[in-house]
Amino acid sequence: MVLRHLGFGLAAFLVAATGVALAAEREPLPPAQLQKALDTLATEAKQAIADDRTPGIAIAVVHGDAVIFAEGFGVRNVLTGEPVDPDTVFQLASVSKPIGSTVISGLVGDGKLTWDTRLMDLTPGFAMQEPWVTSQVTLRDLYAHRSGLPDHAGDLLEDYGYDREAVLRRLRFQPPLTSFRSGYAYTNFGITAAAVAAASTTGMDWEALSEKRLYEPLGMTSTSSRYADFMAEPNRAAGHIRVDGKWAFVEQRQPDAQSPAGGVSSSVNDLTRWVRLLVNDGMFEGKQVIAAAPLDEAHLPVMITGYAPNGTPSFYGLGWNVGYGGDARHSISHSGAFAMGAGTTVNISLDDRLGVIVLTNGAPVGVSEALANAFMDNAILGAPRYPWREVFTGIFAQMAADGISHKFDTPPADAGPAAADMAYAGNFANEFYGPIEVVAGADGLELLIGPNRRSFRLAHFDRDTFTFATIGENASGLSGVSFALDGAGKARSVWIEAFDKSGLGTFARTP
Incomplete structure (x- = not known):
């Protein structure tokens, strides 16, 4: 839920x-x-x-x-x-x-401090994706949810094991939902960033x-x-x-x-x-x-x-x-x-x-x-x-x-076969969610997510698409996991539906 x-x-x-x-x-x-x-x-x-x-x-x-x-x-x-x-x-x-x-x-x-103290003057290591916003964002902006961060940015990172420091650092990789100070979007970790900065004084x-x-x-x-x-x-x-x-x-x-x-x-x-x-x-x-x-x-x-x-x-x-x-x-x-x-x-x-x-x-x-x-x-x-x-x-x-996705609840009646498990196995990453790994084992494919490498069983859905059960405060039911294969039949990237609400669900293969 x-x-x-x-x-x-x-x-x-x-x-x-x-x-x-x-x-x-x-x-x-x-x-x-x-x-x-x-x-x-x-x-x-x-x-x-x-x-x-x-x-x-x-x-x-x-x-x-x-x-x-x-x-x-x-x-x-x-x-x-x-x-x-x-x-x-x-x-x-x-x-x-x-x-x-x-x-x-x-x-x-x-x-x-004041409500208009800039975060860069309190915690210089904090950054948003856009340098100008980083230089201007204040306690007021973050406590009023007007920084441009998308709704609930960072919450899924918490669900999958990242601590406060890691979540706040990764906000710099989050594309804004709106231009600075033009829209309201409720963000737990925006407020957390402001509070941590204020405490530093x-x-x-x-x-x-x-x-x-x-x-x-x-x-x-x-x-x-x-x-x-x-x-x-x-x-x-x-x-x-x-x-x-x-x-x-x-x-x-x-x-x-x-x-x-x-x-x-x-x-x-x-x-x-x-x-x-x-x-x-x-x-x-x-x-x-x-x-x-x-x-x-x-x-x-x-x-x-x-x-x-x-x-x-x-x-x-x-x-x-x-x-x-x-x-x-x-x-x-x-x-x-x-x-x-x-x-x-x-x-x-x-x-x-x-x-x-x-x-x-x-x-x-x-x-x-x-x-x-x-x-x-x-x-x-x-x-x-x-x-x-x-x-x-x-x-x-x-x-x-x-909050619940039903897109991948039921495989199609004419579902196509998957490739061999080893076609999907390997390491993938993006800047926001970090590294993930797909492991081919005796019981099928497993998806390892987060700093603690929490394991999720992948169930076949159709062709190169699988599902896993999401977890945590922001659990959204079964999430689709789709692989894009290269000309040699090996996955070059993987897309995770549950992580794509703000466009950050694609992970590229890494060495």
């Missing part, structure tokens, strides 16, 4: 939901209306568990400087049946991005910086940007996927390579401290932890990402979806999703100083988004504007379906 980023349509819905319009005088939220919204939120979370839409849920709500709701529902792991509570630690997936944005805002306030790595600059000052003792810390937590939520129609824990997502973009783990109790900081202009328990001006800058629109059904534009700021209601009510939000078992959402109305956090531990089907958006509507408007469960169920189902 491939779950792409929360794209134009979903981003627009998220922004439309949090940027709700109120009367111009912006009166305080009616207490009875807010309490009813909280009661409905708890009821709908219980129903989501009863309907088996996810194994576990944790929810917290902040209003002003107070935590007015924090509760767990369902189980951390279907194998143990241990319950979720507000201290259960979940993987946050892309909710890591706005957390990282807050960390960089702290560095801006400290005078270490402190002498710490990103993980240590996040801890020292944000988690420790806020007392977020269960929050970390390291996978090992998540796995060491006794009260953690395992990621679940559907197996034969039932939730099952198969494998935990290991996101260290893109930690600034997707590797934070935390509990809703910890995250309420972060939301309190955000709705109070960087203040926390009487101390200015993050300067207000750079924090505000991160919450302003930079790129248009789409339009809601009512015509409201959606924006991306610096690590945040940004929206405004009909009366210019300011909201920020972000969702996160691991196909391997996480669905998360944070929605904040800055003008109302109201925020909701929803964390789930099942493959994403829209549960966290539906709960969060319905709550914001109920709290601010008194009723939901859309049937949020149906809306997000449909959006996520479509994204999941779009």
